[in-house]
Amino acid sequence: MFIGEYKHTLDSKNRVSMPAKFRDDFGGSFVMTKGLDNCLFIYPIEEWENIERKLKDIPMTNKDARAFVRFFFAGATECEIDKQGRTLIPSNLKEFAKIDKDVVIIGVSTRVEIWSLEEWNRFNSDANITYEEVAEKMSQLGI
Numbered sequence: 273m274f275i276g277e278y279k280h281t282l283d284s285k286n287r288v289s290m291p292a293k294f295r296d297d298f299g300g301s302f303v304m305t306k307g308l309d310n311c312l313f314i315y316p317i318e319e320w321e322n323i324e325r326k327l328k329d330i331p332m333t334n335k336d337a338r339a340f341v342r343f344f345f346a347g348a349t350e351c352e353i354d355k356q357g358r359t360l361i362p363s364n365l366k367e368f369a370k371i372d373k374d375v376v377i378i379g380v381s382t383r384v385e386i387w388s389l390e391e392w393n394r395f396n397s398d399a400n401i402t403y404e405e406v407a408e409k410m411s412q413l414g415i
Contacts, residue, residue, distance in 0.1 A: 274379030
């Protein structure tokens with residue numbers, strides 16, 4: 273399970289150090305793709321395969337389903353962690369997530385998210401929604 277929030281900086285070759293707590297759970301390689309809310313999603317291979325199976329079952333006759341599958345898979349790339357614990361963020365994903373230099377890496381249960389520091393701060397300071405409002409909406413879903 274991935275939990276926690278870590279701040280890091282990209283090096284000159286667009287590599288970022290992955291938190292040590294996450295490295296073992298990746299088993300050396302993982303899939304990075306475009307996420308929601310202008311961040312990147314990172315999945316261990318096993319979790320990626322679970323998601324892939326679920327997405328294969330949605331009807332391709334549905335326009336929104338086709339769009340989501342295209343978005344999700346087109347941006348995906350298999351990545352590795354080097355011996356120094358770094359991974360490369362491909363330029364197309366770096367651009368998508370508006371990453372310049374400073375990033376925030378967060379654990380979100382079965383996945384990891386990489387955010388530009390600016391986008392993470394913007395997400396957390398969004399005046400239109402509060403943690404309490406989100407919690408209330410989650411309770412309506414039975415959580």
